[in-house]
Amino acid sequence: MSEVVIYHNPACGTSRKTLALLRERGVEPRVVEYLKAGWTQAQLKSLAARAGLPLRAFLRQRGTSAEALGLTGTGVTEDQLAAAMVREPILVERPVVDGPRGVAVCRPPEKALDLI
Template sequence: MSVTIYHNPACGTSRNTLAMIRNAGIEPEVIEYLHARPTRAQLQKMIADAGLTVREAIREKGTPYAELRLGDPALTDDQLLDAMLAHPILINRPFVITERGVRLCRPSELVLDILLSPQQGAFTKEDGEVVIDAQGRRVVR
């Protein structure tokens, strides 16, 4: 199975998502998008394929979102995309692309919906939340 993750190693959600992909026995293509920025077309496609609006794909926390006044409802999708491409920290993460679809994996366990391979063992997030039990089954809260 081909899996690509747009990853930020400084983000716990992104690290947890990557770890769940690997817990399924998959070694994904890891794109550290802060250094290897997606093209405009790639970013637009990821957002659309995930079923999101451009505004839903923008990260506010820890970014220049407020400083750039990106909350202004008069801004167009093109203007928002321009900002995201100029400041990739504004791209919410992690986006994961598989044969089963594209997801913005927030929370990280959303990745489980688009992986073909089952989890191979228990998985606990960095914060201690158990997501997969010892039999490889998703823990539902």
């Protein structure tokens, strides 16, 4: 099986549940604590492209400054979103799982099962 990567926030219950679910299924993913590691614009755009979604689908609004930063409006470009997510990694919804069958924001955690 190809490597599975979980972009993880250990403070997030959904992220912890997703990691536990993967491990219950015998998958030991590479865990990237993205709040520490950060993101690059290329990485974010690549993950969104592999997911078949616009980058906006990766924007976390609840509990972040996304609205105050003007990122929730319709005129915001992918480049603007990516730049903001690089500056403030908390703006990326979690957890993101990258597996042999694609990429998804795993809310609910069971979405990760489709990727392995």
